[in-house]
Amino acid sequence: MEEKLQKLKQELEASLKAATKEADILNIKSKYVGKKSEISHLLSSLKDMSIENKKKYGSLINDTKKNMEELINSRTEELENKSNITFDDTLDFEVKAGSLHPVTIMAKNITDALKRMGFTVVSGPEMESEYYNFEALNVPKDHPARDMQDTYFLDNGMLLRTQTSDNQIHAMENYGAPLRICAPGRVFRNEDLDANHENTFHQIEGMVIDKKITIENLLYVMQNLLREIFNEDVKVRLRPGFFPFTEPSYEMDMSCLICGGKGCPTCKNSGWIEMVGSGMVHPDVLRAGGINPEEYTGFAFGFGLTRLAMMKYKINDIRVLNSGDIRYLSKFNIE
Amino acid sequence: MLISCNKLKSHIKNPEDIDWLNIWDTFTLRTAEVEKVEKKGDSFDNVVVAEIKECTTHPDSDHLHVLKVDVGEDELIQVVCGAPNVRVGLKTAYVRVGGHIAKTEIKSRPLRGILSNGMCCSGQELGISDNHDGILELPPTWINGKDIKEYLPIEDIVVEIDNKSLTNRPDLWGHYGIAREICAITDHELLPLALLPINNDKENLDIVIKDDNLCYRYTGLKISNIKNNQTPLDMQIFLYYVGMRSISLLVDLTNYLMMELGEPMHAFDARVVKNIEVGLAREGDTFTTLDGIKRTLSQDTLMIKNGSEYFGIAGIMGGLDSEILPDTTSVFIESACFNAAQIRKSAIKLGLRTEASARYEKSLDPNMTDLAIKRLAYLLQKENPDMVISSNLTDVYPHVLKEEDIILDKKTLAIYMGKKLEDTLVTNILEKLGFKVEVKNDYYLVTVPTYRATKDIKIKEDLIEEIARIYGLENFTPAPLKLDLTIAEHETIYNEEYEVKHLLATKYDMHEVNSYIWYDTDLLKSLNIEKKNVSVLGKEANNILRDDLSFSLLNIVRENFKNYAKFDLFEIGTIIKNNENKRVLSIILTDNELNLANVYNRAKDIVKYIFKVLKHQDVSFQNNENEYPYYDNDLGKIIFLDNLKIGTLNVFTKSITNKISKKKCIVTIDIDFDKYITISKPAIISQEISKYPVVELDYTIITNNQKYAYIKEVLSTFSSKLIQNYKLIEVYENKYSIRYTLGSYTKTLDQKDIQTFQERFISHIKNHNLNIIE
Known part of the structure; x- marks a missing residue:
């Protein structure tokens, strides 16, 4: 009997293994565990057996049948799970991906860092009045920056702003003190184009006004901002500068990332790149913004987003940035 | 600007305890950017004084000579030399065999068959002048065989300072000002300048200033009986090191003073000077400057006139007619001060920017003019002990610039610095820089020297800058802002722009571009489209500002069709419409012309998606009245949000498209972003879902x-x-x-x-x- 049961089970296993369709399984099921199957016969023949044999074989036959049914079920499930759709699962197409302009990515990085220091982001107009671009910023009438050679004046009496610093005045007028703003934007200078010069580029402006703002605050924000942007320990140095709208004024240099500070054409062999113009807000500028300089002090800074993007992404020709050439731009996937 | 450390040392007491090679990093941090520090005089060695004892012509050459020179040794040395100025008795510079010039070793070698042991050399060969007319001529008193470095200031450190970082510091356009700065940085004492006192017991010169807004001061002096017009070698080397050519003593002295004090001066041959008048030129007149170039003047060019003749362009360059000649023995020295903006404008207009104009542009101190003349007279007298001062020091100075006081309150200083400074520290810094300081209880009464007052120092904040920079920025401790958590007002525009850009780049795989604010003139021409809008003055091409962002992007579209059969791009940028700035989002979809329907519908989907996802609102499209001729009349749509016109959807006409690229279609979306940011998102209210099947x-x-x-x-x-x-x-x-x-x-x-x-x-x-x- 044991042998017989063992043989049945082996036969079943073999035919299940050969089965590939659900129909095969149904046939097998009816053949091996169905009403007319041999095991069913064996079960029904139990009643004619001696009590001793009933005891001996009853559970054995039943267990075998259960076991066979489990085998069938598990094979059924196996076949069900097996997808009947066949395809080449090794295909490898190029992924299509859009891109953001490098300057946009750079502006986002910087505004994110500044937002963490409590700055809000504002913006100003590209076509600007002389008042906001120069006068209110304490740039005297005979200052070289106000020459046609440097500034694009328009036939409607306006100009294309030469710096994002116009945002200082707009922000003070709109929000008053205290104030903590940054303003990325596009600016224009009358320049001949070459690999290092553009007439249209991006800057970001920042301004903080509050009671008792110190030079130490300015230093903190500047140093930490550059570290945030470059995610590496860039060396920075601050030296005296001159801007009409700040007093004292500082230039911030950053160690050249192209050559690592050894000297190269990008940094004019000095190892340093002029990165940020900054300083304590000139009292005349505070006054122009309607803020009392005896009550409030502040600092402001501005730097070239375009320049930063070039440094960060090692772009060696500035003209690429306004070319709209997808061959270059498509590399700048969203960070 | 080039600065010689030897010269600086001559103005400072105990200069030897300053590290002259390494002070410049500190100088960059305290004062102005140093671009280069160069050691001079280490390119040669073993160059000694040699006297020519015998001089014979070389038998096989028409220009070489065979010399026997005395270099302080027992035997004379034979040298072959090609210089024209060789003669017996001349003392010159001689490089010994085994010595170096220009870092090359000098060996004994035959020249046309005659052995030359060493070499006599010119100033140019030694790198101490650009003179290569002959070998150096040294004073007869110098001892044969002595190293010439013991006699001449050849070993020097020359520093290049970035001119741009000196724009607001007229006082630093000469060595004396830089020396003053070094004294403040290193706490040294600045030595006074030696001057020649001039007794005004002679005749005044005839000098008239026509416009005292353009010429603040004109000081003149005549000196005669000048017999020696030979510039001493040490002055020649100095001038060469700081980038000037040595010409003659009189000319060199004016340049020397410009390099020392920063005061441009001019020496005219006194024989031609009649009466001096400073006034404007007549439009269209011509004048030949010292460099021999004939220049056309305009009515706003300020001139120095001599009688009825033009004599020089004020503050820029003198005239050819009045230059110092070899036989000049008496001079008229001019030392003047002009309006900075006037000089700058004239220099730009004439296309002639000189060392003098560069300095005048910075607003020089008018109180320097007489000082400079007395200094020049002192130096000239050293070379010409018999010279005669032949006029009064004539000074036309209508409005004398006086020293002003500034009150610097200690409270403001402490706020800026983030700390209180000791009175002695503040006083020492300011006094070293030339300010006078009276310490009061709550404030300092500071008197500003006029050489700092013309441009730089006007208000107390300017003084704070002086204190902060000499105190040293590295001595500040960066301090974070103390955060005030009051919610700040804000503008959404930056975030909204970024949100849309991000969506277009990530969901629709588009590429963001940046373009120019003006139309490309060539594009307009090639499409035969005329645009009228605000334009840039003085710009001949690419001068009309764009009033349609999508149209202006056609340039970029054309370029990209060279590399791609189809592509999608976008920009958020400014256009100028009705004299106003407008912010616009432009999306450009391109494809084969046969796919127009697909692209068109995709464009609609994109618009709908942007508003659905970012504004929770549905847009509708309505037929467009045709604003521009280059868009297809039938396919143009206005995009509405309720009744608000928020943008347009357009297809470029076939003829325009064909001019960009053949067999393509170009679909554009322009969204008015100024309006976009004013749209608020309606609140989302949760809806119950029916229990029953649908x-x-x-x-x-x-x-x-x-x-x-x-x-x-x-x-x-x-x-x-x-x-x-x-x-x-x-x-x-x-x-x-x-x-x-x-x-x-x-x-x-x-x-x-x-x-x-x-x-x-x-x-x-x-x-x-x-x-x-x-």
Whole structure:
């Protein structure tokens, strides 16, 4: 009997293994565990057996049948799970991906860092009045920056702003003190184009006004901002500068990332790149913004987003940035 | 600007305890950017004084000489030399065998068969002048065999300072000012300048200033009986190191003073000077400057006139007629001060920027003019002990610039610095820089020297800058802002722009571009489109500002078609329309012309998606009245948000498109971003979902040449309580499949409900001149 049961089970296993369709399984099921199957016969023949044999074989036959049914079920499930759709699962197409302009990515990085220091982001107009671009910023009438050679004046009496610093005045007028703003934007200078010069580029402006703002605050924000942007320990140095709208004024240099500070054409062999113009807000500028300089002090800074993007992404020709050439731009996937 | 450390040392007491090679990093941090530090005089060695004892012509050469020179040794040395100025008795510079010039070793070698042991050399060969006319001529008193470095200031450190970082520091355009700065940085003492006192017991010169707004001061002096016009070698080397050519003593002295004090001066041959007048030129007159170039003057060029003749362009360059000649023995020295903006404008207009104009542009101190003349006279007298001062020091100075006081309160200083500074520290810094300081209880009374007052120091904050920079920025401790957590007002524009850009780049795989604010003139020409808008003055091409962002991007589209068959791009940028700045989002979709319908519908989907996802609102499209001729008349749409016109969707006409690239289509979306940011998102209110199942019914409606817009209208007039929503799901030719979702909040729909709906709907459709597949 044991042998017989063992043989049945082996036969079943073999035919299940050969089965590939659900129909095969149904046939097998009816053949091996169905009403007319041999095991069913064996079960029904139990009643004619001696009590001793009933005891001996009853559970054995039943267990075998259960076991066979489990085998069938598990094979059924196996076949069900097996997808009947066949395809080449090794295909490898190029992924299509859009891109953001490098300057946009750079502006986002910087505004994110500044937002963490409590700055809000504002913006100003590209076509600007002389008042906001120069006068209110304490740039005297005979200052070289106000020459046609440097500034694009328009036939409607306006100009294309030469710096994002116009945002200082707009922000003070709109929000008053205290104030903590940054303003990325596009600016224009009358320049001949070459690999290092553009007439249209991006800057970001920042301004903080509050009671008792110190030079130490300015230093903190500047140093930490550059570290945030470059995610590496860039060396920075601050030296005296001159801007009409700040007093004292500082230039911030950053160690050249192209050559690592050894000297190269990008940094004019000095190892340093002029990165940020900054300083304590000139009292005349505070006054122009309607803020009392005896009550409030502040600092402001501005730097070239375009320049930063070039440094960060090692772009060696500035003209690429306004070319709209997808061959270059498509590399700048969203960070 | 080039600075010689030897010269600086001559103005400072105990200069030897300054590290002259390494002070410049500190100088960059305290004062102005140093671009280069160069050691001079280490390119040669073993160059000694040698006296020519014998001089014979070389038998095999028409210009070489064979010399026997005395270099302080027992025997004379034979040298072959090609210089024309060789003669017996001349003392010159001689490089010993084994010595170096220009870092090359000098060996004994035959020249045309005669052995030359060493070499006599010119100033140029030694790198101490640009003179290569002959070998150096040294004073007869110098001892043969002595290293010439013991006599001449050849070993020097020359420093290049970035001119741009000196624009607001007229006082630093000479060595004396730089020396003063070094004294403040290193706490040293600045030595006074030696001057020649001039007794005004002679005649005044005839000097007139016509316009005292343009010329602040004119000081003149005549000196005669000048017999020696030979510049001493040490001065020649100094001038050479700082980038000037040595010409003659009189000319060199004016340059020397410019390099020392920063005061440009001019020496005229006194023989031609009559009466001096400073005034404007006549429009169109010509004048030949010292460099021999004839220049056309304009009515705003300030001139120095001599009698009725032009004599020099004020502050820029003298004239050819009055230059110092070899036989000049008496000079008229000019030391003047002009309006900075006037000089700058004239220099730009004439295209002639000189060392003098560069300095005048910075607003020089008018109180320097007489000082400079007395200093020049002192130096000239050293070389010409018999010279005669032949006029009064004549000084026309209508409005004397006086020293002003500034009150610097200690409270403000402490706020800026973030700390309180000791009185002695503040006083020492300011006094070293030339300020006078009186310490009071709450403030300092600071007197500003006029050499700092013309441009730089006007208010107390300017003084704070002086204190902060000499104190040393590295001595500040960066301090974070103390955060005030009051919620700040803010503008959403930056975030909203970024949100849209991010969506277009990530969901639609588009590329963001940046372009110019003006139209490309070549593009307009090639498309034969004329644009009128605000334009840039003085710019001949690319001068008309754009009033249509998508159109201005055609340039970029054209370039990209060279590399791609199709592409999608976008920009958020400024256009100028009706004299106003406007912010616009432009999306450009391109493809093969056969795919126009696809691209067009995709454009609509993109617009709908932007507003649905970012503004929770539905837009609608309406036919556009044609604003620009280059857009297709029939396909243009206005994008509406309720009744607000928010943008346009357009297709470039076939003829424009063909000029950009053949067989393409270009679809554009322009969204008014100024309006976009004013749209607030409606609040989302949660809706209950029915407990009962819904039924979906698909109908295929067949049109007779009507568009979907007509079907939509027909569908909108059919109402039933059962309708939860309906949508277009498929279009094939003139067959439109519409899917209705029916349901009820109170029961499961039965066959009868659906039957009634079907019948009503079908008859509604048929009543509106449409067919339906039942």
